[in-house]
Amino acid sequence: xxxxxxxxxxxxxxxxxxxxxxxxxxxxxxxxxxxxxxxxxxxxxxxxxxxxxxxxxxxxxxxxxxxxxxxxxxxxxxxxxxxxxxxxxxxxxxxxxxxxxxxxxxxxxxxxxxxxxxxxxxxxxxxxxxxxxxxxxxxxxxxxxxxxxxxxxxxxxxxxxxxxxxxxxxxxxxxxxxxxxxxxxxxxxxxxxxxxxxxxxxxxxxxxxxxxxxxxxxxxxxxxxxxxxxxxxxxxxxxxxxxxxxxxxxxxxxxxxxxxxxxxxxxxxxxxxxxxxxxxxxxxxxxxxxxxxxxxxxxxxxxxxxxxxxxxxxxxxxxxxxxxxxxxxxxxxxxxxxxxxxxxxxxxxxxxxxxxxxxxxxxxxxxxxxxxxxxxxxxxxxxxxxxxxxxxxxxxxxxxxxxxxxxxxxxxxxxxxxxxxxxxxxxxxxxxxxxxxxxxxxxxxxxxxxxxxxx
Amino acid sequence: xxxxxxxxxxxxxxxxxxxxxxxxxxxxxxxxxxxxxxxxxxxxxxxxxxxxxxxxxxxxxxxxxxxxxxxxxxxxxxxxxxxxxxxxxxxxxxxxxxxxxxxxxxxxxxxxxxxxxxxxxxxxxxxxxxxxxxxxxxxx
Numbered sequence: 001x002x003x004x005x006x007x008x009x010x011x012x013x014x015x016x017x018x019x020x021x022x023x024x025x026x027x028x029x030x031x032x033x034x035x036x037x038x039x040x041x042x043x044x045x046x047x048x049x050x051x052x053x054x055x056x057x058x059x060x061x062x063x064x065x066x067x068x069x070x071x072x073x074x075x076x077x078x079x080x081x082x083x084x085x086x087x088x089x090x091x092x093x094x095x096x097x098x099x100x101x102x103x104x105x106x107x108x109x110x111x112x113x114x115x116x117x118x119x120x121x122x123x124x125x126x127x128x129x130x131x132x133x134x135x136x137x138x139x140x141x142x143x144x145x146x147x148x149x150x151x152x153x154x155x156x157x158x159x160x161x162x163x164x165x166x167x168x169x170x171x172x173x174x175x176x177x178x179x180x181x182x183x184x185x186x187x188x189x190x191x192x193x194x195x196x197x198x199x200x201x202x203x204x205x206x207x208x209x210x211x212x213x214x215x216x217x218x219x220x221x222x223x224x225x226x227x228x229x230x231x232x233x234x235x236x237x238x239x240x241x242x243x244x245x246x247x248x249x250x251x252x253x254x255x256x257x258x259x260x261x262x263x264x265x266x267x268x269x270x271x272x273x274x275x276x277x278x279x280x281x282x283x284x285x286x287x288x289x290x291x292x293x294x295x296x297x298x299x300x301x302x303x304x305x306x307x308x309x310x311x312x313x314x315x316x317x318x319x320x321x322x323x324x325x326x327x328x329x330x331x332x333x334x335x336x337x338x339x340x341x342x343x344x345x346x347x348x349x350x351x352x353x354x355x356x357x358x359x360x361x362x363x364x365x366x367x368x369x370x371x372x373x374x375x376x377x378x379x380x381x382x383x384x385x386x387x388x389x390x391x392x393x394x395x396x397x398x399x400x401x402x403x404x405x406x407x408x409x410x411x412x413x414x415x416x417x418x419x420x421x422x423x424x425x426x427x428x429x430x431x432x433x434x435x436x437x438x439x440x441x442x443x444x445x446x447x448x449x450x451x452x453x454x455x
Numbered sequence: 456x457x458x459x460x461x462x463x464x465x466x467x468x469x470x471x472x473x474x475x476x477x478x479x480x481x482x483x484x485x486x487x488x489x490x491x492x493x494x495x496x497x498x499x500x501x502x503x504x505x506x507x508x509x510x511x512x513x514x515x516x517x518x519x520x521x522x523x524x525x526x527x528x529x530x531x532x533x534x535x536x537x538x539x540x541x542x543x544x545x546x547x548x549x550x551x552x553x554x555x556x557x558x559x560x561x562x563x564x565x566x567x568x569x570x571x572x573x574x575x576x577x578x579x580x581x582x583x584x585x586x587x588x589x590x591x592x593x594x595x
Contacts, residue, residue, distance in 0.1 A: 070553065072547070072548075074544065113548065115547075117553060122514050127550045129548065146549075146550045148550060150550070152507060155507055160550070164550075165549065173550070174545075174548060174549045177544055177545065177548045177549070179540075179541060179544045180541050180542075181541075182541075207505075207506075212496055214500065214505055214506075252496070252499065252532070317538075319534075322538075350535050350538065352535070353537065355537070409537035409540070412536070412540055413540065415541075454540075454544045454548070
């Protein structure tokens, strides 16, 4: 069990078998942890626990009333740094704040997850996973990422119901498990923008042998969960549906994936005031081109937003070599409608415990042009024109990242990573300025070190 | 730390991580499981959690021997154990499946297989126990 506390009191709950060579070393560890923020202290303590007692993961699950329970978890202690003034680097758009210039940020990549799995019967199980990381509220409150009942009818068919995650990631169905990824984080340019990735619903998987591999088809759907934080505003999904499908073929060396999905928000008040405002202004200039444009724009604005994607990915592993490539087409119907694409690639080479790697990613999201030529007489201070440009550019995005790093697996369940990312953003809705608004052009280098572990 | 010791430690960091290497590893199942042989492909799918059932239709109880894991996956898949551990983290913490159970030595694995019709394990010696049957051999 993980305890999150912010004072010296929590030290009494340290597992007694946390190793230290001497009593003095243990006292030093406790004194250091006691002055750290509570969430970091919890991650560090859990990492120390994972390093000292990895064999606990191998113990047979505990049986209670015939149900075999198993607990485990994962974590990342991350430190990120850059020196680009007036810029906050975020790994995902559901983070309220990011790494500021010349500050060693321990929050943007740090995570702690705890999972409980219960084998109810040979074909029935339950799983619950809570993750604690820096989210849209700026705090570290745990949130439920997985919580489902699973039925395995056979190798050909299984069904899950509950809190699930959209199957869009190559390295597992989660963007939180740092240990599962070669690099520090999944491509921030692409996956960092798809944060409506939780849903409460069902997924069904059908699998069959094909050639020397397995063909797997999954259908999923349910109520959308998730949020984004843009321009100092949180945008949680109020009423939304997620549905989609994936098709995978997994062979000895090659794996292929096609994914298609929609996340629909059926109620959004973001632009509720705009249509009546535009119609009022149109009434002040009847018969003009502006009046026609304003009426057309007013009728286009709806309260729904559909985010759609269609993607393909390939992974190849042979001996020490590994290569991943992915690309996805994206669209968002939130006014004025945005269309774009994202792509990423990673190449790595394993040498014993070491694994150097290179990464590249790019994503573009452009607004469909919606003309609104406001006469100066109706907008003497240019406020409406500024507002309209803001609406058109609300989540425009054009960002490229080149990364290089190395992973060092110094223990069976722990890895250190050091990575440098060169980010070139013509415009970014992922990075924020120091006032919390999306940025204009930026070029910066982010250096990150992480300790990833599982237990 | 003395300088010679420092360089010895630094050199050791670059050495590949290798467990004790066995001459041959064999895959064993219970004699009464209804399985006479398995292909490398079938074994790969079982030990990577892609299939959960034995060819007989029974749910597989997959068992790993801790000190032999690195050599087993290197022989079977040509991959280092760090890659396998990351792979299992991917599956385990995305709710797909749970990793195999582990035992500390081949004798424990043989005993497990001898008593469980649904167990499958890899060991470094052909078992003397007649209740266990070899279904695949993986050379060095």
